[in-house]
Amino acid sequence: MPANLPDDINQLKQIIAQLHQQVNDLSQDNQTQAEEISELKTQVEYMREQLNLSKSKRFGKQSEKVPRGTFNEAEQQAKAEPKHHKKGKQKLPEHLERETRVYTLDAPVCDCCQQSMHACGTQESEQLKIIPEKVSVIRHQQTKYACRSCEQTQTKSQIITASKPAQPIPGSVASPQALAAVVTAKYCDALPLYRQEDILKRGGLSISRTTLANWCIKAGQIVEPMVACFKQNLLASTVASADETTVQVLDEPGKDASSKSYMWVYRSGVFNAQPVVVYDYQPGRSHEYPKQFLQGFSGALQCDGYQAYDNIEHVTPVACWAHARRKFNDAKTASPKKTGRAQKALCFISKLYRIEEKAKDYSPDKRQALRQEAIPILTQFKAWLDEAEPQLTPKSYIGKAVRYTLNQWEKLIRYTDDGQLSIDNNHTERDIRPFTTGRKNWLFSKTVKGAEASAILYSIVMTCRANDINPYYYFEKLFAELPQRESGADLTDLLPWNVKQALD
DSSP states (O other): OOTTSOSOHHHHHHHHHHHHHHHHHHHHHHHHHHHHHHHHHHHHHHHHHHHHHHHHHHHSOOOOOOOOOTTOGGGOOOOOOOOOOOOSOOOOOTTSOOOOOOOOOSSOBOTTTOOBOOOOOOOOOOOOOOOTTOOOOOOOOOOEEEOHHHHHHOSSOOEEEOOOOOOSSTTSSOOHHHHHHHHHHHHTTOOOHHHHHHHHHHTTOOOOHHHHHHHHHHHHHHHHHHHHHHHHHHHTSSEEEEEEEEEOEEEOTTSOTTSOEEEEEEEEOTTOSSOOEEEEEESOOSTHHHHHHTTTOOEEEEOOSOGGGSSOTTEEEEOOHHHHHHHHHHHHHHSSOSSSHHHHHHHHHHHHHHHHHHHTTSOHHHHHHHGGGHHHHHHHHHHHHHHHGGGSOTTSHHHHHHHHHHHTHHHHGGGGGOTTSOSOOHHHHHHHHHHHHHHHHHOOEEEHHHHHHHHHHHHHHHHHHHTTOOHHHHHHHHHHHGGGSOTTOOOGGGSHHHHHHHHO
């Protein structure tokens, strides 16, 4: 016993109490330090995952395909025979115009006997000829007529002029073909107007970028009734899809030039035989915009997990398995371990997609029947997710992927209830990708009118692509036909599938 301890019991109790307090304080400090260390370890692990994911997205292959491996040996299928590419030169399409160049010898002589030789056949080969930006002029000659009798008997002579068809832009040099070429180049080929201006200059034609921009706006106004028909067709269906992406508009009332606006994209269901795609420009991304657009629609809406698509009357949201798969793929890429929970989840999802691969060409009823094979897989996957969630760090990529999938679960499994639904929303993402590609080139829209014209013209381009129609020829027909129609006229014959039948 230390000699300096007091003999008084009360003082000893105080010392003991102080020592207990110090021990408790040290214990709390150690616990706090342990929690701080644990939090730091979590942050370091999350930053390592972010670094791995960033490096993969920058330098790695961009694919979500899952190799069949550890967790699905029993479900592996025989590998397909490798496809061998045909060797030799590609055969040029038969529909291309051909010019024939014949090569002959003046007086061929046999090297062996020195006698003259006769023609015994030909050797043929083909070469591709491309003439860039062939520009020509349409000259309209309207014949004038006068009355000879009036010229002889009256003081005034009446003159009448043969009319020409109504033009897309009255008083402009832009023909339907010229407008079709400009808008196809910009909205289909992502070729900015300043580059088109340079291309035309090389062909000896000087048309300013401002003029080309005005043509695009006018072109959007011309085909707007056609896009209204697309929307009417879309709202009359029972399955639709939706997605959205950003767009910058410099001169938008009440908003800074650097602020974000949005291009919303709506599409017919992937199994619709007559699909339409409608772009809808809006200044924001709130719930009111899809709610307003989808007035009159009643059915299933395939979309991502964005809450703006929820709680719309008569609309049942159906979530996208590709989004869930993407999150687990990111978790797998971010993790230093290449076999783990993310791989397990991806194997569950790959089984669902293999069923879809079999069912893609089936009728809706037969497709729905085959999808019943997915129910046990979904049940197992849900049980696995419920078990894994409490064991995961919420901020980790795998934790976020599991949480997202559980939050979207009821929407994710709805595709099994209807053979007209798709397992994902990839078809709409593909329809929005040309816009994002073009945006990298032209960066922004100058005005709201320009953004609205872009929405209309992209609607035409993407609907043409969905129906396998050349956009240039469809634009040319619309710019020639629509100016001849009265406002409110029936445009059924100009719908893409009807035009395609006429062209075929």
